[in-house]
Amino acid sequence: MQIGARSLLAPPVIDRTTIGTSSFPNRVDMHWTDPVDPNGVGIFIHGITRDGVYKDSGFSENDYTDNTNVLASQTYSYQIVSTSFHGITSAPVTLTVNTPTPGAVDPRRVGVRPTGSYWGALGENIDNLSGNLNFTIPMLQTKARGGWGVPINLIYNSQMWRKDNGGAWLMGQDVGYGMGWRLMAGSVTPSFDNQTYVVDHWTYTDSTGAEYRLDVNTGGVWTSSEGVYVNFDSNTNKLWFNNGTFWYMGCISGGD
């Protein structure tokens, strides 16, 4: 611990040449390298705006994904500012991002989806479109009355990397099972508009790691047009399936 006068030194501006971006019809990814700050007290938080509207703040993070209200064939102006531990804000760095046309979909695809085409054996599912390897090891078979139950599998997806004009991107994570592995029944994750604190959409991740964007909102019940028939009722936190079964999403992950 150090005690002293407040540092009024603004953090250095992020070097624009270190910022990499990758844009899709409904998403913009960006990452950057924090500047060296030998005379300051360190960067506490980054703030991001899009077209002058606040989007997000990230503690000690140097990446950001904008996936709320992003439209195809648009030009967006982002600004990133850094704030020191003593509350002093840097000058902004500005970058312009053009989103592609609606057909420029992300070629990366993980998990096993109902509309996909796969080949393999012995727990292996190679995605014939994306080249992802999904490897599944059956672990548990939970049981309820009437023979109903939910399998719990240990799953691995190989497609963790991407490279483009924005540099290399690591999209895989070690979340407690080893890099690329997951073990779960499923989850839903909100994407908020941080300006209004309104949910823009939810992402449903199934037990294979496949992600589905639930962006059709009918009175707080969110559905998808990606070939999966689930309904997330955000009013009751229940994920409904079409046989009357539901998952009550009572656990809220703190993100670790």
Next chain:
Amino acid sequence: MQDKNGNQIRFYYDAGLGTNYYDSSARIFHIVDVRGGGPYTYDFQYNFISRTDGGADVIPHLTAIRSNVQTGETYYFYRASGVALTSPWADAYGTTDILQQMVGAANPATNVDQNSPNRTYSFLYDPAAEITQATLPPGGHLRWNYTARQFSSNRSQMEVTDRYLAQDAPGQGTGAEAAYHISHEATTGTVHNTTTLVDPTNAAKVWTFTDTSPNTWQIGLLANFQKKSTLAGAALESSTVTWALSPTSNNPFVQTLQSTADGTQTQKTQVAVDQYGNVTDQSLFDYGASSATRKYQYTYLHNQNGTYAGYYIRNAITGKSVLDGAGQNAQSLGSIFYDQGSCPSWVYGPPTPTNLSGAALLDASNRTSFLANATTTSGPGTGTSCGYYDAAGNVYASEGPGSPQQQIAYASSANFAAPSSVTLNGDSSSLSSFTYTPWLGVAGYTGPSMPLKSIVRLSVEDEV
């Protein structure tokens, strides 16, 4: 998780880092299902203390799963920590942990014998943490090679390009690997339009995808699939797929599947679905037919009573009919009625459901009368079946077709999840009784000498 009758499976999650509040991480801590009843069915153990490289474990890692109901679903996880992580393009990404081995316990009753070779998966990785080999419990392995592939917008990603299968079980020698090679079109756009797989006999499979379309939802969907004796040869079989969007929900579904054999013989199946993805109409075109040979129609409960849709019961089938190619002369192939109160030909007095008082993992608090429990089923030549359901959705009485009327009781010792006794035609001398293991396998049976299968039917839907 809860089914339409209120039966639950409960997941408990660990506390997030820096908190003491459970259910604040994505790490499953316990699962309790109907076999566990009160105690946990499965326990999960994480390593909070140390990494295998001696440092602090920043992210808790799964080290074991233990079954408490003697199912054999007990596993131990071994990992390597502090492994250098490098992108496929040689960018350094610090270090990570990788899963090296998963061992299944050999003795389900005691969860011991962690080193059983027959329950072990082992894994190898490249520097990018892409799995390159999985050795399977019997000893054989799968192996994969990855290659970077460039798409439009100068975007590259890693793909499986070679897959190898080895049958090298211990004691049987080490066999040679069988190689399967995957390739694509010469120049790739947004997504692949062709994927080719050649197996060790040089036989090939070819998948073709839609890579450009004004309907962006079609991009990436399968358009054609071929099987060939050699890659350069003619297709032995092919399937052409056309997709459409479901009404109002706009989900892609396979509308037409046209299959061709020997290059000339073609048959086709065409379907229509409702907004929930249920097939409502199916037309079959036999080989060589230019018009439908026959059709099938399906009806659903939520269309007969819209209240069910409000309870998310949207795929309960009520009937199936076959029609001629012109859509005429419908003949019923079966029908199902749901949630009726009684069976019309029951003769042994009102059957009595088991008192489920104290049943664990049963939430009857919001129970409605719209449960879609199939009470009566019938079909041509099969007669009619009928059943009564208790508050947990168990069949406690059933009849027909061609089988005696049965009354089924459930006991708390099996958490009301499996029949404890069955009586036929109201005759107490026919009583059969059952006891169960912790995982609900039949442990004991007393009663008349007759095959188990003939006297126990747990769901009238089994007759459909």
